[in-house]
Amino acid sequence: MILGANSAMGRPKGRTEKAELAENAILEASAFCIGNEGIEAASITRIAERAEVSRALVAHYFPKKEELFEKVIVYIARMGVETIDLSAENLGADPAGKILVIVRENMEFFMKRKHYYRCFILFYHFASIDARLRKINTQFYDRAVERMSGPVLELNPKLTSDTIKLWSEILYRGYFFSIQRYFTVEHNRSAENWRSDAEQEIGLMIKTIRQLKS
């Protein structure tokens, strides 16, 4: 499971903490360069400069530049899942509250780290061309929908499993799209206003789900 929080947090046997720190610094620098300057501009030299390590070290951890982008995407997703799952642990019993926290944390995660989102949208472009990246994206997608489906069932226990899946997808795309719109559409307003709008939309969805008959 590519996005499993546990597997992602565990260190593979034989890896030292120092090696992991260096690798993460390189991935972080790569996300910055790719997100802000594009994949072509993200040379090993630029990444090494940004990470404040030698070119040789970058080449040691990531011998093939083609694989680096994939690793960056998995790294960002792992960070995102950890952040969101951690905040979800301390939720109360209210399913509407759980959904709002998932939405809010997802938005916060990308709004605070714009280069991550820019990497992700570039990743969607490459996923539309490359079957391997499409496979990775499918795992992200399934995981996000799955995370939504628990609170949806709690919102309305009368729902069939098909309807739960459908509304989980609608909720997921609600916040996914809100993030995409935040980054790609002009808006002369504060992030706070913009976020509260998105939450209002999610609120409307929640109200609708509660009223459904099946």
Add this chain to the structure above:
Amino acid sequence: MILGANSAMGRPKGRTEKAELAENAILEASAFCIGNEGIEAASITRIAERAEVSRALVAHYFPKKEELFEKVIVYIARMGVETIDLSAENLGADPAGKILVIVRENMEFFMKRKHYYRCFILFYHFASIDARLRKINTQFYDRAVERMSGPVLELNPKLTSDTIKLWSEILYRGYFFSIQRYFTVEHNRSAENWRSDAEQEIGLMIKTIRQLKS
């Protein structure tokens, strides 16, 4: 209005039909190269080869390569709007039918022209970095939501203008996201099955909108 069907169809004064054909051939070739191979690979030489014109002609119409991508995006959007508006003209009086036609035509448009979609998703990436492209994207977004709002009001005349806008956005993101998912997520099924699923989702939204109290 960048997307006005009339202004897009009208030929500017002094332009000959031949010039327009050449320009469109170059834009079409550019969309193919950018969509399938990426913006860096889409050199003037590659585009001229694909359009079967001379490099000099490409340079004549598009002296600055930086502007070419923007022109390609506007060209694809113009084509899309014309296709969808034409099919919407012959709709019956049923608002649900109108919404389904808008959705179906949008999906068809991109599913038949995969390189167009691939250009578009790359455009979203650049819009997240470049304010000028973000402005263009805002016009596309507003236009799509506006196109939905007529049938939504017809579906349920009790709705307030805020609710109409909100549900128009939800419907728009429904098909937008379906297209994005089609291109970026694995699906072992025919395009037909996949499309009918999306239409079922839209059908559920329509049913919900009809039941709303305000």
